[in-house]
Amino acid sequence: MTTDAQTPTGPATPTGPAAPTGTATPTAWSRKARGAVTRYRVLAWITGTMLLLLCVEMVLKYVVHADDVAATFAWIPFAHGWIYVVYLVTVFDLWATMRWTFGRLVTMALAGVVPVMSFVLERRVHAQALARVEAAEAAPPAVG
Numbered sequence: 001m002t003t004d005a006q007t008p009t010g011p012a013t014p015t016g017p018a019a020p021t022g023t024a025t026p027t028a029w030s031r032k033a034r035g036a037v038t039r040y041r042v043l044a045w046i047t048g049t050m051l052l053l054l055c056v057e058m059v060l061k062y063v064v065h066a067d068d069v070a071a072t073f074a075w076i077p078f079a080h081g082w083i084y085v086v087y088l089v090t091v092f093d094l095w096a097t098m099r100w101t102f103g104r105l106v107t108m109a110l111a112g113v114v115p116v117m118s119f120v121l122e123r124r125v126h127a128q129a130l131a132r133v134e135a136a137e138a139a140p141p142a143v144g
């Protein structure tokens with residue numbers, strides 16, 4: 001016997017198999033997830049670029065001893081620091097929306113402080129997140 005809370009195959013979930021439970025509809029969750037992915041992508045690229053600029057600034061300052069050139073770029077460490085804070089907010093937002101593991105959160109957070117890692121991880125995270133969103137959108141709505 002099937003009740004309003006169950007389908008013939010088990011409990012009904014309004015969000016489909018790929019979307020986390022607790023949201024109203026797959027469309028609402030997918031909209032939120034796509035927004036989180038876009039914000040993450042933008043901040044990952046900005047953070048990665050600023051980190052590369054920071055590395056160039058440090059090489060100029062400590063290896064080449066071009067203090068006059070390095071003084072021109074003295075704002076880069078401060079800018080990267082504040083941009084990294086915003087990046088962490090977008091990382092947490094995407095992580096919470098997708099309901100990934102804690103290890104994924106740590107890896108994504110560290111990508112903002114390891115040169116080039118943000119570009120590599122952004123590509124992987126973007127592909128996995130979009131695949132999950134598209135699977136949730138393609139899933140048939142639950143009957144309930």
